[in-house]
Amino acid sequence: MELIPGFAVYADPSSEKAGNYVYxxxxxxxxxxxxxxxxxxxxxxxxxxxxxxxxxxxxxxxLSFPSFTAIDSLxxxxxxxxxxxxxxxxxxxxxxxxxxxxxxxxxxxxxxLQALKGLKFxxxxxxxxxxxxxxxxxxxxxxxxxxxxPLSIQLVTEFPFVSKLDEKEYGxxxxxxxxxxxxxxxxxxxxxxxxxxxxxxxxxxxxxxLLPFVNDVRELDGTTLYGSRxxxxxxxxxxxxxxxxxxxxxxxxxxxxxxxxSQVFTPQQWDGTGSWLWKLAKAHVLAHDSGYHQLxxxxxxxxxxxxxxxxxxxxxxxxxxxIFRLLHPHFRYTMQINAKSREKxxxxxxxxxxxxxPGRYSMMLSSAAYxxxxxxxxxxxxxxxxxRYLIYVHSILRLSTIHSDLARPS
Numbered sequence: 001m002e003l004i005p006g007f008a009v010y011a012d013p014s015s016e017k018a019g020n021y022v023y024x025x026x027x028x029x030x031x032x033x034x035x036x037x038x039x040x041x042x043x044x045x046x047x048x049x050x051x052x053x054x055x056x057x058x059x060x061x062x063l064s065f066p067s068f069t070a071i072d073s074l075x076x077x078x079x080x081x082x083x084x085x086x087x088x089x090x091x092x093x094x095x096x097x098x099x100x101x102x103x104x105x106x107x108x109x110x111x112x113l114q115a116l117k118g119l120k121f122x123x124x125x126x127x128x129x130x131x132x133x134x135x136x137x138x139x140x141x142x143x144x145x146x147x148x149x150p151l152s153i154q155l156v157t158e159f160p161f162v163s164k165l166d167e168k169e170y171g172x173x174x175x176x177x178x179x180x181x182x183x184x185x186x187x188x189x190x191x192x193x194x195x196x197x198x199x200x201x202x203x204x205x206x207x208x209x210l211l212p213f214v215n216d217v218r219e220l221d222g223t224t225l226y227g228s229r230x231x232x233x234x235x236x237x238x239x240x241x242x243x244x245x246x247x248x249x250x251x252x253x254x255x256x257x258x259x260x261x262s263q264v265f266t267p268q269q270w271d272g273t274g275s276w277l278w279k280l281a282k283a284h285v286l287a288h289d290s291g292y293h294q295l296x297x298x299x300x301x302x303x304x305x306x307x308x309x310x311x312x313x314x315x316x317x318x319x320x321x322x323i324f325r326l327l328h329p330h331f332r333y334t335m336q337i338n339a340k341s342r343e344k345x346x347x348x349x350x351x352x353x354x355x356x357x358p359g360r361y362s363m364m365l366s367s368a369a370y371x372x373x374x375x376x377x378x379x380x381x382x383x384x385x386x387x388r389y390l391i392y393v394h395s396i397l398r399l400s401t402i403h404s405d406l407a408r409p410s
Contacts, residue, residue, distance in 0.1 A: 022339035025314070030336050072131070075123045137267055140282050141232055141240035144204060149293035153232075155389035156201035159192050161229065163208055170211050170250040171260025177231055177246055185243035185266055186233050195233070199389075202240060204230040206288045207248060209369065213361050215252045220359045230285050242267060245281040291356055296369040299346065303338050304366075305374060310335055 126133050133139045144153045161175035179192045186195065195201050211227035218224055226247040232240040248262040265281035310331045317324040345351050346363055356362045378387050385391040 022342050024336050024339045028333065028335040030333060034333065075121045135279065137242050138239065141242050144232070144240065149289050149297060151297045152204055152289065152292060153202055153388070154205065155199055156196055156203050157389055159196050165208055165211060175229060175246060176262050176264040177229060177244055181244060181264060182231065185268065200234045202232040202234065204285065204289060206292060210288060211248060211250055213358060213365055214249055217358050217361055223357045223359055225357055226284055228285050228288050245285055247281060247284060287357055291358065295356065295362055295366045300366045300370055300374070301379065303334060303341065306331070306334055307338060
């Protein structure tokens, strides 16, 4: 077995490679029609990134997008043709696109994108109407609640911000988001203490979660990582406005990274360099947010942690039991989907390790999140909202009272 650097765990080559068979109980296996639907829905959507990560060349790891136009070319902005009238015709069309795309690795990003031109992502509705909406702070803030991951933003209840990590290993615990900086960004409208009391400050906090992985991830080719804190202010219009982003790196190997590094970026930087540094800081936060969504909120909380309850329900409950009948539609096929994920997605050197910024440490990050944050009694609503202070117990009690009054016969 191979000892993984930086962690007291071992990689097992016999169980961490693509194509390993994962047993699934017969009553959890896809039916033929569901198997076909899963192939069409999931296979087509994942074919482009999947094929791209399978290009086993050293050139692929060093390639970068030469322009925003090259990024735009990943999306199909043409009028979508009418789908084939039969399932067989749809399968033939999918096979044709896959065969056309499966070529030897290209030497340049433009040629690689051209090779995959038949397999494009669907253009997001927002970008179709405004190509540069993602540039704007308003959209950046809106997506913390309405975007890919609405499960991480939380109300600020304490100030100053202090890390719980070991100061000797990860650097100063005090955050660079100081009282003076925050009050300047909110236009001296109130003090930080008043903003906290009035529930005006919200945060995406990936500092302590990501910082222990930063040095190991940064040693991988073609990727990087920081710990991050992103602070938002609730405006009088009821919308969030990003006011500061803190990126942090712990001390690393001397002499280059002998000291810990931290920098705060703000939107009110009127020079060209400062403006682009703010945009790049937002890009790092979005990478953290989307990665955390997939590795923790999606894989860990939605798929992985549910498996023991599926097994227990099948072993301990009668199929006629009301609770089993209630849970079965939600549990069904989850083990089959997880098995396919273990074969192709989360396995060592699989699609996730090649496509996600933490690389080979992706599943370790997911495991660390389970150890530090997962609690059975905090996963459902309204407990999760209460934990993040987005709703309060007295509000729930009041709503319950109103519901009881409405339900009471007059």
